[in-house]
Amino acid sequence: MKFMQLVLTNDGSHTVYLPELNESYHSMHGAVTESKHIFIKSGLNACKLTSLNIFEMGFGTGLNALLTWLECRKQGMKIYYRTIENNPLGNDVIKRLNYGQVLGLSRGDKSVFRYMHDAPWDEDIEVDKHFVLSKNHGNLYDYNLHGKIDLVYFDAFSPDRQPDIWKYEIFERLFRAMNAGAILTTYCTKGKVRRTLEAAGFKTETLPGAPGKREMMRAMKASSPGSE
Numbered sequence: 001m002k003f004m005q006l007v008l009t010n011d012g013s014h015t016v017y018l019p020e021l022n023e024s025y026h027s028m029h030g031a032v033t034e035s036k037h038i039f040i041k042s043g044l045n046a047c048k049l050t051s052l053n054i055f056e057m058g059f060g061t062g063l064n065a066l067l068t069w070l071e072c073r074k075q076g077m078k079i080y081y082r083t084i085e086n087n088p089l090g091n092d093v094i095k096r097l098n099y100g101q102v103l104g105l106s107r108g109d110k111s112v113f114r115y116m117h118d119a120p121w122d123e124d125i126e127v128d129k130h131f132v133l134s135k136n137h138g139n140l141y142d143y144n145l146h147g148k149i150d151l152v153y154f155d156a157f158s159p160d161r162q163p164d165i166w167k168y169e170i171f172e173r174l175f176r177a178m179n180a181g182a183i184l185t186t187y188c189t190k191g192k193v194r195r196t197l198e199a200a201g202f203k204t205e206t207l208p209g210a211p212g213k214r215e216m217m218r219a220m221k222a223s224s225p226g227s228e
């Protein structure tokens with residue numbers, strides 16, 4: 001496991017900082033604020049489905065899974081949430097994450113977050129009757145993207161730090177595993193990433209970014225690669 005530090009972001013919520021990469025898991029303008037904006041408001045809430053398969057690139061702190069579970073309960077959706085992680089957080093970091101406190105969660109809901117982290121890897125875990133969590137311990141490069149995905153949370157480290165993950169081969173595999181009309185949402189708006197997504201078959205759009213960032217990007221699988 002790589003050395004990690006827990007740091008506070010501007011909305012009072014934690015993020016993880018990796019000195020080795022000189023990169024944090026979230027925007028320093030606010031981890032919870034950013035995740036809600038990019039993944040919940042611009043992703044989950046933009047899907048018009050009541051039952052959906054989500055794939056998250058990078059489980060990390062579990063913040064996106066927690067926010068998705070809270071939203072799915074609020075909206076009465078059914079969600080199968082699959083995520084991949086090659087460098088799980090240590091228990092010393094997990095137990096100090098302050099998302100429950102920042103989000104004002106009840107003791108029961110805080111224990112669900114803990115349950116998500118304690119859940120075994122590589123198994124389908126029924127968190128409740130609306131939400132199944134499948135945490136996969138491995139590398140996205142080798143992961144078999146089976147199933148029909150409706151929504152992708154593409155939450156990798158930035159292309160400057162992790163260029164290999166923003167490549168055509170990855171986006172093309174995701175595209176093939178996604179249903180027509182499915183959405184991929186990401187904080188990254190780099191022109192090169194946009195062109196790569198489009199080459200893999202996605203239609204892209206620029207949306208207002210989370211506080212502190214001008215823009216974000218959403219990509220949609222309209223139909224098959226190369227066609228309108």
Ligand SMILES: C[S@@+](CC[C@H](N)C(=O)[O-])C[C@H]1O[C@@H](n2cnc3c(N)ncnc32)[C@H](O)[C@@H]1O
Nearest residue numbers: 025058059060061085086087139140155156157
């Ligand atoms: C920017 S962080 C976001 C994490 C998470 N979504 C969150 O909100 O805390 C990127 C995550 O992707 C994971 N990761 C990076 N490269 C990976 C790879 N090739 N395969 C699987 N996971 C990877 C990292 O360990 C890290 O947890």
